[in-house]
Amino acid sequence: MGTADFNPNLACQKQVYLAKQLRDYREGRRSNHIPMVNIAKMLTEEEVDSISQYYSKINCPKKQ
Numbered sequence: 376m377g378t379a380d381f382n383p384n385l386a387c388q389k390q391v392y393l394a395k396q397l398r399d400y401r402e403g404r405r406s407n408h409i410p411m412v413n414i415a416k417m418l419t420e421e422e423v424d425s426i427s428q429y430y431s432k433i434n435c436p437k438k439q
């Protein structure tokens with residue numbers, strides 16, 4: 376869960392969606408948040424897949 380209003384929740388998000396966002400940041404197709412671009416550039420293909428799978432399997436939090 377994002378701890379600030381402008382940070383997104385990743386838990387329970389779709390795996391395919393998360394992996395696409397990380398690859399888009401890494402390849403420069405999504406560039407609106409530079410820290411995310413820098414983080415994604417450190418990730419290998421395998422890490423993108425495993426991180427995305429990890430977050431997608433975390434139980435969906437209750438709506439606040």
Ligand code: HEM
Nearest residue numbers: 381382383384385388393394396397407408410411414426
């Ligand atoms: C383990 C490290 C991180 C991972 C795996 C990660 C992953 C992601 C992903 C998958 C998205 C896309 C979410 C979506 O489209 O709904 C995202 C967006 C975002 N992340 Fe991270 N993130 C990480 C660290 C951080 C850090 C350290 C910050 C703060 C500096 C941050 C701030 C943001 C923000 C603000 C967005 C949304 C940007 C926008 O407005 O579109 N993230 N992150």
